[in-house]
Amino acid sequence: MLNPSRALSQFPCVLCLFCSLCFSLAAATPPDTPSSVLIQNATVLTVSHGTIEHGSILIKDGKIAEVGQSVKAPAGAQVIDATGQFVIPGIIDCHSHIASEAINEGSVSVSSMVTMEEVLDPDDVSIYRDLAGGVTAANILHGSANSIGGQTLVIKLRWGQPASKLPFEGAPPGIKFALGENPKRSNFSIPGQPRHYPATRMGVEETIRAAFAEARDYKKIWDDYNKSVAAGEKALLPPRRDLKLEPLVEVLEGKRYVHAHCYREDEILMLLRLAKEFGFKVRTFQHVLEGYKIADELAAAGVGASTFSDWWAYKVEAYDAIPYNAALMTRRGVLVSVNSDDAEEATHLNQEAAKSMKYGGLSHDEALKMVTLNPAIQLGIDKRVGTIDVGKDADLAIYNHDPLSAYAVVQKTLIDGSIYFDREKDIANRAEIEKEKKALAEKLKSAEKKPEEKKPPEKKPEEKPKLPTPAPTPTTAQAGAAPGGAP
Amino acid sequence: MKRAARPRLGSPRYLFNFVGLVCLLCAPALGAQRQPQPSFYAITHARIFTLAGSPIEDGTVVVRDGKIAAVGAAVEVPAGAQVIDAKGLQVYPGLFDAITQMGLSEISAVNATVDSTETGGYNPDVVAASAILPSSEHIPVTRASGITEVLAVPASGGLDLFGGRGIIGGQASAIHLAGWTIDEMLIKKSAAMALNFPEIQTETFDFATFSRKEKPYAEAKQEYEKQVNELTDWLDRARHYAQAMEKGSVSKYDRDLKLEALAPVVRGGLPVLVFANRARDIRNAVEFCDKQKLKMILAGGAEAYKVKDLLRSKGVPVVLRPPLSFPEDEDDPYDRELSQPAELAAAGVKFAIASFDNSFARRLGQNAANAVAHGLSYEEALRAVTINPAQIFGLSGQIGTLEEGKLANVIVTNGDPLELTTDVKYLFIKGRLTSTENKHHRLYEKYLNRPKASN
Numbered sequence: 001m002l003n004p005s006r007a008l009s010q011f012p013c014v015l016c017l018f019c020s021l022c023f024s025l026a027a028a029t030p031p032d033t034p035s036s037v038l039i040q041n042a043t044v045l046t047v048s049h050g051t052i053e054h055g056s057i058l059i060k061d062g063k064i065a066e067v068g069q070s071v072k073a074p075a076g077a078q079v080i081d082a083t084g085q086f087v088i089p090g091i092i093d094c095h096s097h098i099a100s101e102a103i104n105e106g107s108v109s110v111s112s113m114v115t116m117e118e119v120l121d122p123d124d125v126s127i128y129r130d131l132a133g134g135v136t137a138a139n140i141l142h143g144s145a146n147s148i149g150g151q152t153l154v155i156k157l158r159w160g161q162p163a164s165k166l167p168f169e170g171a172p173p174g175i176k177f178a179l180g181e182n183p184k185r186s187n188f189s190i191p192g193q194p195r196h197y198p199a200t201r202m203g204v205e206e207t208i209r210a211a212f213a214e215a216r217d218y219k220k221i222w223d224d225y226n227k228s229v230a231a232g233e234k235a236l237l238p239p240r241r242d243l244k245l246e247p248l249v250e251v252l253e254g255k256r257y258v259h260a261h262c263y264r265e266d267e268i269l270m271l272l273r274l275a276k277e278f279g280f281k282v283r284t285f286q287h288v289l290e291g292y293k294i295a296d297e298l299a300a301a302g303v304g305a306s307t308f309s310d311w312w313a314y315k316v317e318a319y320d321a322i323p324y325n326a327a328l329m330t331r332r333g334v335l336v337s338v339n340s341d342d343a344e345e346a347t348h349l350n351q352e353a354a355k356s357m358k359y360g361g362l363s364h365d366e367a368l369k370m371v372t373l374n375p376a377i378q379l380g381i382d383k384r385v386g387t388i389d390v391g392k393d394a395d396l397a398i399y400n401h402d403p404l405s406a407y408a409v410v411q412k413t414l415i416d417g418s419i420y421f422d423r424e425k426d427i428a429n430r431a432e433i434e435k436e437k438k439a440l441a442e443k444l445k446s447a448e449k450k451p452e453e454k455k456p457p458e459k460k461p462e463e464k465p466k467l468p469t470p471a472p473t474p475t476t477a478q479a480g481a482a483p484g485g486a487p
Numbered sequence: 488m489k490r491a492a493r494p495r496l497g498s499p500r501y502l503f504n505f506v507g508l509v510c511l512l513c514a515p516a517l518g519a520q521r522q523p524q525p526s527f528y529a530i531t532h533a534r535i536f537t538l539a540g541s542p543i544e545d546g547t548v549v550v551r552d553g554k555i556a557a558v559g560a561a562v563e564v565p566a567g568a569q570v571i572d573a574k575g576l577q578v579y580p581g582l583f584d585a586i587t588q589m590g591l592s593e594i595s596a597v598n599a600t601v602d603s604t605e606t607g608g609y610n611p612d613v614v615a616a617s618a619i620l621p622s623s624e625h626i627p628v629t630r631a632s633g634i635t636e637v638l639a640v641p642a643s644g645g646l647d648l649f650g651g652r653g654i655i656g657g658q659a660s661a662i663h664l665a666g667w668t669i670d671e672m673l674i675k676k677s678a679a680m681a682l683n684f685p686e687i688q689t690e691t692f693d694f695a696t697f698s699r700k701e702k703p704y705a706e707a708k709q710e711y712e713k714q715v716n717e718l719t720d721w722l723d724r725a726r727h728y729a730q731a732m733e734k735g736s737v738s739k740y741d742r743d744l745k746l747e748a749l750a751p752v753v754r755g756g757l758p759v760l761v762f763a764n765r766a767r768d769i770r771n772a773v774e775f776c777d778k779q780k781l782k783m784i785l786a787g788g789a790e791a792y793k794v795k796d797l798l799r800s801k802g803v804p805v806v807l808r809p810p811l812s813f814p815e816d817e818d819d820p821y822d823r824e825l826s827q828p829a830e831l832a833a834a835g836v837k838f839a840i841a842s843f844d845n846s847f848a849r850r851l852g853q854n855a856a857n858a859v860a861h862g863l864s865y866e867e868a869l870r871a872v873t874i875n876p877a878q879i880f881g882l883s884g885q886i887g888t889l890e891e892g893k894l895a896n897v898i899v900t901n902g903d904p905l906e907l908t909t910d911v912k913y914l915f916i917k918g919r920l921t922s923t924e925n926k927h928h929r930l931y932e933k934y935l936n937r938p939k940a941s942n
Binding site for chain 1: 593594595596597624625628811812813817818820821822845846847849850852853856857859860861905906907908909910926927928930931934935937939940
């Protein structure tokens with residue numbers, strides 16, 4: 001869940017409908033993909049094998065083909081002169097809610113049947129803004145309103161492409177869990193609605209346990225059925241599918257990652273015990289602001305931790321949050337990433353990672369890993385992204401300074417070797433967008449005047465505030481009514 | 488200058504480099520009989536950014552009896568002064584965060600710990616200083632980032648906004664971030680009157696029903712006008728009341744505390760700190776304050792750039808919300824808020840940058856640095872978090888630069904105080920060497936030293 005004070009500061013988030021139309025016309029066309037690109041004369045922070053001064057990166061068909069000091073441009077290659085600039089692997093945000101039309105299916109305590117894929121919004125301008133902050137991939141999570149939330153999805157920030165082109169091909173699927181104040185609804189209630197179960201951390205545990213007890217039985221029914229079919233038994237009716245339990249069976253089978261929102265040390269250990277009881281693994285603890293208190297236990301369990309740089313005190317369970325969290329956990333052998341949980345925060349994750357050098361003394365490389373390689377490992381996509389190595393996807397961010405400085409500004413962001421963000425072009429396009437916007441506004445004004453001349457002039461369309469995001473959605477869907485093909 | 492020196496890594500105890508010197512000063516009151524500590528220091532061999540002239544190389548700052556006694560390259564170390572050798576370090580005025588809820592809000596989601604927003608529309612008589620908790624954990628945490636003074640502003644943020652902020656929020660207090668009691672912390676009890684200027688709201692989010700409410704423009708405008716009339720009425724009554732006070736015709740038995748609190752506002756002595764972000768709302772507020780002859784300071788100002796000429800011509804200074812914020816409209820340039828400070832500086836509008844928060848107060852320097860990355864000069868960025876807010880709130884005689892005679896709110900750092908990785912090595916508030924130890928570092932030390940778990 002967003003830091004409430006920041007959520008509020010973005011509310012009301014105002015936008016004009018006709019403006020959004022013109023924006024998408026002017027800027028949201030996907031870039032061409034040249035067959036080869038050479039980024040030359042840059043300081044290349046590979047993350048995997050040190051820093052290459054005056055380095056070049058050759059990209060072929062969207063993949064990194066060569067990295068080094070003496071890489072030659074093949075004929076016809078697009079050349080990006082990055083003299084004086086710094087290249088890092090594209091930033092990976094392990095906790096994001098951008099590109100989503102909805103965040104929370106809050107009406108049930110177990111909403112594992114819903115998926116973020118069904119609500120992907122490729123026109124969300126946050127995609128572009130986060131690209132401009134060097135982000136190339138993000139873990140799009142369901143909200144934290146329920147003990148077991150919806151199915152998560154890793155995307156690439158391919159601004160301008162349709163929703164079907166956003167998912168990160170081959171990234172393991174995930175599911176959101178949530179512990180503590182949010183699933184027990186400590187900090188808000190909806191008038192007229194009865195008190196929700198669970199209302200305690202005890203109840204959160206039982207909610208998850210009950211769901212997995214059911215899932216285990218359900219798995220057995222299917223296993224038995226499959227065994228019988230394999231043994232040649234015919235004329236058997238297959239068991240009835242349960243879309244709520246299917247993703248939990250995938251968790252039990254290790255095919256779906258659990259990303260668990262949590263704050264306090266006790267609830268983190270609770271989920272570790274519960275996971276052991278049912279024989280599944282937690283892939284990442286998200287927020288995990290008290291992770292530093294139980295870093296040895298996290299390391300022993302082999303789970304990842306994805307945390308904030310320095311958020312604290314917005315609720316009781318965040319009152320012991322410290323900016324040393326990332327460093328303390330890293331020092332005890334936990335794989336740590338720094339995430340945003342907020343579209344604006346995501347635009348400066350490089351800076352947020354840098355804070356782990358100040359708070360706890362991590363090295364430059366260790367800090368950079370917090371937003372590149374480490375989240376890639378946590379999301380199971382490190383074979384494809386997270387470092388600058390031959391064979392990996394050419395997802396890169398180019399800065400004008402050392403990216404671990406507050407003075408660094410992203411110049412270009414590439415995904416699959418295509419330039420999806422170019423600061424120079426963005427600036428050059430502004431006058432054109434402004435012109436188009438004015439023309440559209442004029443057109444709208446004259447269209448408004450025609451049918452009813454008596455309308456007072458101030459009746460032109462006014463700004464429309466958007467709902468604060470993410471907000472718990474009171475009752476948007478029936479429990480069990482899975483979007484897209486429920487039984 | 489733009490790039491910071493790397494922090495000294497490897498030593499988890501870097502905050503305690505001066506532990507020997509400080510422990511006497513910052514230890515909790517072990518007994519009631521402690522003597523007041525001497526306050527006589529010479530910070531030597533430092534690079535000094537006075538913000539009242541060019542940086543001084545290898546200079547000395549003398550701090551005595553709470554004030555800056557001398558600054559310069561040729562300053563002698565006076566006999567009896569405790570010497571802090573700051574070779575390789577830099578000295579700056581302490582940073583000033585001009586809008587916070589410091590001491591008024593501890594855990595923003597827990598109403599019992601939040602005293603930042605009173606209920607009702609008009610609360611000119613409530614004063615932040617009345618409810619500031621000197622032992623708030625936020626104070627030392629914020630101090631550790633080099634912030635030595637803040638404005639605590641009623642009705643300026645936090646989760647209590649769920650109940651609405653009203654129109655007149657109350658009096659903002661300027662405080663030092665150190666002191667055993669509010670009296671020791673106070674710089675100015677009443678530094679500004681918080682005013683949430685009415686907005687024309689065609690659409691609002693109703694937290695009671697958790698739903699969006701729409702209304703026609705004409706209706707919204709009518710509501711806005713009603714609110715403005717109400718505000719005008721309050722000011723008219725305050726003016727009459729002020730006249731009666733001057734004539735001595737207000738006896739102590741028929742005081743009106745709210746009108747009395749508004750008297751300095753209508754006399755033009757106490758500035759109004761007007762929260763507005765949209766160009767239309769800012770324009771309305773400037774026009775209103777001009778007509779009412781109020782001394783206006785704009786707070787927020789997300790679209791101040793759209794009305795920069797108006798702000799300059801009317802001499803309205805701005806306390807900007809963090810540049811690390813998204814723009815108001817989705818088709819605004821993505822870096823609209825980041826580049827705004829440079830644009831305002833070029834237009835000659837005076838501005839400060841503030842956090843508008845407690846837990847994010849320590850991002851003040853980061854925010855200023857990001858404005859530099861988008862075109863603001865480094866000097867202007869430093870001014871935006873030191874002398875500019877001091878000037879805007881009429882405190883520049885006391886704080887904001889390193890000049891002889893000013894209060895010694897001074898930081899000594901190992902690099903650029905706006906950079907992410909810089910550490911504050913020494914921090915003085917009112918001439919006292921003040922600890923940067925805080926809850927976060929205490930927990931760090933505690934868990935750094937947790938014995939390895941046996942599992």
